[in-house]
Amino acid sequence: MSVKTIEDVEFGVELPVFEPDTSLDNVGAFARAVGWGGARFESHEGAREEGFPGALVPGIMGMGFLTSAIHQWAPAGQVEHVDTVFRAPMLADTPAIISAVVTDIDEDEGIVELDMTVKNTKDETRVFGTAKVRLPLG
Amino acid sequence: MVDLDELKGRFLNTEFASRDLQLQAEKLVTAAKASGESRSEFIDPCDENFQATPAYLCSISSGQHLPIDFPSLGGIPMDGGKAVERFAPVRPNVPMTVKAHLHDIYDKKGRSGRMIFIVVRTELFDSADTHLANIDSRLVVREKPDT
Numbered sequence: 001m002s003v004k005t006i007e008d009v010e011f012g013v014e015l016p017v018f019e020p021d022t023s024l025d026n027v028g029a030f031a032r033a034v035g036w037g038g039a040r041f042e043s044h045e046g047a048r049e050e051g052f053p054g055a056l057v058p059g060i061m062g063m064g065f066l067t068s069a070i071h072q073w074a075p076a077g078q079v080e081h082v083d084t085v086f087r088a089p090m091l092a093d094t095p096a097i098i099s100a101v102v103t104d105i106d107e108d109e110g111i112v113e114l115d116m117t118v119k120n121t122k123d124e125t126r127v128f129g130t131a132k133v134r135l136p137l138g
Numbered sequence: 139m140v141d142l143d144e145l146k147g148r149f150l151n152t153e154f155a156s157r158d159l160q161l162q163a164e165k166l167v168t169a170a171k172a173s174g175e176s177r178s179e180f181i182d183p184c185d186e187n188f189q190a191t192p193a194y195l196c197s198i199s200s201g202q203h204l205p206i207d208f209p210s211l212g213g214i215p216m217d218g219g220k221a222v223e224r225f226a227p228v229r230p231n232v233p234m235t236v237k238a239h240l241h242d243i244y245d246k247k248g249r250s251g252r253m254i255f256i257v258v259r260t261e262l263f264d265s266a267d268t269h270l271a272n273i274d275s276r277l278v279v280r281e282k283p284d285t
Contacts, residue, residue: 020174030172033165036198060220064173064193069176082192083221083274129219 003074006110007138015100015114018069022057027092030061044092046079057090062127066116069098070133077112077133084116084129095121110137140211140254140281142243147238149208154242155200156237157254169194189227195271196220200238200260203277211254218255221274226264229256233265241274245281252281 001018003009024044031041039046041055047055063084070079090096097119104113111134119128163183170180172192179187203215228234241259245252260273 001169001279018174021172026172030169033168033172034194036197043257059217060193061173062195063220063222064169064175067192068174068176071175071180079192079224081221081223083219085219085276086217129221 002072003135004076005138006105006107006112006135009102009105009112009135010104013102015073015102018065018072018098020065020068020096020098022092022094022096024055024092027055027057027061030064033057034058034060037104041092042119052089052102053091054094055092057092057096059084059086059090062086062090062096062118063129065096065098065102065118066100066127066129066131069100069116070114070131073100074126074133074135077135078090080111080132080134082129082131084127086127088124088126090118090120090126096126097121103130107137139210139252142245142254144265145209145243149205150243151239151241152205153237153239154205155202156235157201158235159198159231160233161194161230166190166194166230169197183230187227189229191229192222192224193222195222195228196273196275198236198260198262198273199275200236202238203258205240211279212229213280215256215277215279218276218278220276223272223274224234224270225272226268226270228262228270234270235263235265237261237263250280254279254281 028042044054100116139155178185242257256277258275
């Protein structure tokens with residue numbers, strides 16, 4: 001369910017499920033677009049030669065997944081600040097589970113704070129962070 | 139053991155790199171779509187509010203990770219995370235200036251030793267000197283034990 005204004009937001013609510021595309025082709029497209037093209041993000045074999053278990057998803061792409069989930073939930077929201085910690089590598093061609101929960105609401109300013117994580121299917125956290133989102137006042 | 143107060147005194151809040159750049163709309167669209175973005179302002183260059191996503195901004199750097207005279211801390215700096223604070227939309231084909239300085243240096247101690255965190259702040263300005271965004275990159279270095 002999406003929200004339109006700050007009045008629609010409830011404390012503790014979880015954002016809707018967001019399924020990111022972590023396919024190698026998609027990860028490679030992102031990496032090239034941000035100027036980070038290369039074996040590490042575009043080839044499992046090439047990444048293994050660099051000592052990684054497979055091609056990596058750039059940490060900032062994880063941030064991109066999180067902000068896309070926010071934008072889907074709050075189509076009129078503006079992400080003013082987002083802070084992510086890259087705890088462990090995300091691998092391409094591996095499902096990622098995005099979750100986010102509302103942790104604070106400032107109804108006067110129209111600001112919502114979120115805690116967010118990207119996990120793998122073993123429930124291991126890969127990326128976590130926080131965001132401040134400005135929403136229209138009611 | 140490296141004296142962090144001494145490092146802070148020497149390096150914090152002193153610009154160590156800058157460069158000019160312009161973003162390309164096509165790349166902004168590709169990165170936004172690959173991230174799963176569906177909002178027009180991020181994926182349609184014809185949208186009057188077309189702009190870069192927060193994640194794209196985090197790919198912008200000054201071209202230099204650390205000040206040229208910053209001492210080696212014994213390990214290879216790893217990318218520990220990124221943050222972005224947006225003050226105004228960042229749009230393609232607009233001349234911009236990127237400036238970098240060290241914003242913070244701190245440590246965390248654990249059983250395996252001390253980890254040093256270096257926060258590099260990259261500031262983004264347009265040609266009218268409007269401050270568009272801050273991008274913080276956290277570099278993490280595992281300090282080499284004294285021998």
